[in-house]
Amino acid sequence: xxxxxxxxxxxxxxxxxxxxxxxxxxxxxxxxxxxxxxxxxxxxxxxxxxxxxxxxxxxxxxxxxxxxxxxxxxxxxxxxxxxxxxxxxxxxxxxxxxxxxxxxxxxxxxxxxxxxxxxxxxxxxxxxxxxxxxxxxxxxxxxxxxxxxxxxxxxxxxxxxxxxxxxxxxxxxxxxxxxxxx
Numbered sequence: 001x002x003x004x005x006x007x008x009x010x011x012x013x014x015x016x017x018x019x020x021x022x023x024x025x026x027x028x029x030x031x032x033x034x035x036x037x038x039x040x041x042x043x044x045x046x047x048x049x050x051x052x053x054x055x056x057x058x059x060x061x062x063x064x065x066x067x068x069x070x071x072x073x074x075x076x077x078x079x080x081x082x083x084x085x086x087x088x089x090x091x092x093x094x095x096x097x098x099x100x101x102x103x104x105x106x107x108x109x110x111x112x113x114x115x116x117x118x119x120x121x122x123x124x125x126x127x128x129x130x131x132x133x134x135x136x137x138x139x140x141x142x143x144x145x146x147x148x149x150x151x152x153x154x155x156x157x158x159x160x161x162x163x164x165x166x167x168x169x170x171x172x173x174x175x176x177x178x179x180x181x182x
Contacts, residue, residue: 023128024115024125024126024127024128025121025122025125026118026121026122026125026126026127027127027128028127028128028129028130029080029127029128029129029130030080030081030130030131030132031078031079031080031081031129031130031131031132032078032079032080032081032087032090032091032094032109032131032132032133032134033076033077033078033131033132033133033134033169033172033176034046034076034077034078034091034094034095034099034133034134034136035076035133035134035135035136035173035176035178036077036099036136036139036143037135037136037137037138037139037154038139038140038154039137039138039139039140040140041154041156042137043156043157043158044154044155044156044157045076045154045155045157045173045178046076046077046099046139046143046144046152046153046154046155047074047075047076047152047153047154047155047157047169048074048075048076048077048148048149048150048151048152048153049071049072049073049074049075049149049150049151050062050067050070050071050075050148050149050150051071051147051148051149051150052064052067052068052071054067054147054148054149055148056148058097059079059094059097059098059148060078060079060080060094060098060148061079061080069166070166070167071150072166073164073165073166073167073169074155074160074164074165074166074169075165075166075167075169076169076172076173077094077095077098077099078094078167078169078172079093079094079098087109087132088106088109090132091103091106091109091132091134092106097148098146098148098149099143099146099148099152100146101143103136106134106136107134107135107136109132109133109134110132110133110134110135110175110176111130111131111132112129112130112131112132112133112172112175112176113128113129113130113131114128114129114131114168114171114175115127115128115129116129129168131172131175133172133175133176135176139154141154157173157178157179157180158178158179158180158181159181160180160181161180161181161182162180162181162182164180165180
């Protein structure tokens with residue numbers, strides 16, 4: 001058995017040569033996604049077109065350029081975690097800041113991991129995403145208004161083409177067992 005395996009244990013000093021001591025060159029993101037399902041139509045998930053004039057740098061870790069670009073497609077209420085924030089704290093923050101909702105009880109999150117070769121990155125230099133997706137049932141149309149979004153709507157994901165999603169949100173939904181149409 002080859003002994004060239006490196007494990008994803010990120011520390012500032014080496015105590016074992018098999019451990020990696022820096023993040024991947026093209027980055028590593030920890031993100032939380034809220035998948036709010038409709039009370040009346042459980043096959044529909046709350047998706048939005050973000051308002052690029054909202055404070056997305058603060059509420060969703062998106063600079064103005066990305067907010068403008070991603071305002072053109074469907075997106076889940078989501079954000080990268082704030083440094084040292086737990087996934088549950090992140091889910092509550094996203095609900096509060098992006099939807100005006102207070103979450104008390106949370107189910108355990110679905111954990112997702114994905115890596116990809118992004119355009120412009122050196123060959124073999126992968127970006128790594130680790131996500132925490134919270135499936136939340138029983139929401140109503142009252143959940144569909146907030147100034148962070150130009151539109152929020154319960155969308156039947158299975159009938160929505162992949163090209164209508166931005167920021168790899170279609171991958172998040174697929175990993176959560178809700179694939180969109182091709």
